[in-house]
Amino acid sequence: xxxxxxxxxxxxxxxxxxxxxxxxxxxxxxxxxxxxxxxxxxxxxxxxxxxxxxxxxxxxxxxxxxxxxxxxxxxxxxxxxxxxxxxxxxxxxxxxxxxxxxxxxxxxxxxxxx
Amino acid sequence: xxxxxxxxxxxxxxxxxxxxxxxxxxxxxxxxxxxxxxxxxxxxxxxxxxxxxxxxxxxxxxxxxxxxxxxxxxxxxxxxxxxxxxxxxxxxxxxxxxxxxxxxxxxxxxxxx
Numbered sequence: 001x002x003x004x005x006x007x008x009x010x011x012x013x014x015x016x017x018x019x020x021x022x023x024x025x026x027x028x029x030x031x032x033x034x035x036x037x038x039x040x041x042x043x044x045x046x047x048x049x050x051x052x053x054x055x056x057x058x059x060x061x062x063x064x065x066x067x068x069x070x071x072x073x074x075x076x077x078x079x080x081x082x083x084x085x086x087x088x089x090x091x092x093x094x095x096x097x098x099x100x101x102x103x104x105x106x107x108x109x110x111x112x113x114x
Numbered sequence: 115x116x117x118x119x120x121x122x123x124x125x126x127x128x129x130x131x132x133x134x135x136x137x138x139x140x141x142x143x144x145x146x147x148x149x150x151x152x153x154x155x156x157x158x159x160x161x162x163x164x165x166x167x168x169x170x171x172x173x174x175x176x177x178x179x180x181x182x183x184x185x186x187x188x189x190x191x192x193x194x195x196x197x198x199x200x201x202x203x204x205x206x207x208x209x210x211x212x213x214x215x216x217x218x219x220x221x222x223x224x225x226x227x
Contacts, residue, residue, distance in 0.1 A: 004156075032214060043118075043204055044157070051214060072180040090156050100212055101147070102172050105154030 002027040002093050006092050006105035013081050014113045021076040023081045023091030032094040033074040034102070036064055048091075050074060061085070086112045117139050118207050118219035126225045127195050135190045135222045139207030145169075146188040147216060151202040156226060163188050164211040192224075198225045 004028045013019055025031060032051050035043040048059025055067040065076045074091060088109050092102045119138045127133050139146050145164045149157035158174035163182035182188045186207075192199055202223050206216035 010189060034215075035141070036218070041223075043220040044201065044206075045201075046217065049215060067195075080179075092156075100208055100214065100216060101159045101162065101172070102149075102206075103159070106156050 002031065002095060002103045004093050004103055004105035005093055006089075006108050007108070008108045010109045010111065010114060011077075012111040017079050018060045019076075019081045019085070020109045021074065021089050021091075021110070023105060024072050025074060025091070025093045026072065027093055027095070028043050030050070031066060032100075033065075034092040034094070035059065035063070035074075035076050036063065036092060036104075037087050038090065038107075044090065045079050047076070050098045081110075081112055083114055084110045085109055117217060118205055118206050118217055120143045120222050122220040122222060123220070124223045124225075126227065128227050129195055129197060130195045131189070131195050131196070131226075132191065133195060133224060135203050135205075136187065137190070137205030137207075137219060137225070138187045139206070140217050143207035143209050143217070144186050145211050146182060146186065147206045148190045149204040149206065150174070151204055151221070152198075157204055160190070161219075162211060165191075169211050187224075195226045197226050 005024045034049045035047040088107045092104045147162040148160040153159040162170040165193045166182045177193045179191045204221045205219045210217045
């Protein structure tokens with residue numbers, strides 16, 4: 001069964017600092033990988049996705065993520081964090097064998113200090 | 115281009131009652147998936163509807179049921195509510211059951227007292 005681990009429950013960074021959120025997945029083949037962001041009381045907004053090809057993918061709001069097959073990781077990065085980036089971030093995996101059920105990690109809560 | 119919409123936004127029920135939540139998919143999408151997000155947790159897949167049939171189901175009891183209408187909108191029904199059913203219920207839509215990307219609605223916050 002597929003699974004996702006986000007080892008950091010909470011992360012605090014200063015505005016303008018760089019950010020990396022970790023995500024490790026378990027899946028038998030190359031999965032579809034996603035990062036979503038959730039602001040308080042809101043639904044999920046898609047930041048970026050990886051299906052195949054270039055392992056460095058660019059998303060919205062200046063975010064990027066790198067797929068590393070050897071480490072089963074898909075870490076999210078941003079070179080300079082803005083106060084408005086404070087939110088909860090979810091990594092998710094979907095199977096590629098038909099059906100697009102998403103399996104989510106438990107999320108990382110990002111706090112940005114001014 | 116209308117995104118995924120859900121109604122109601124908030125709901126309060128008591129134990130044992132039944133509830134119906136509604137979802138309209140993003141324009142052009144024909145597949146609807148439902149997720150439950152308990153406080154402090156990631157969303158958990160409940161089930162998916164395509165062509166008015168349940169296509170996939172997660173590890174949820176039969177108290178959770180659904181329906182999809184010819185216009186692709188969907189309902190989630192939960193019977194015999196338990197306190198543990200309190201959660202944010204998210205609807206996501208995609209083009210086809212294998213559609214690569216799901217887009218989420220704002221959710222319905224259900225509180226069971």
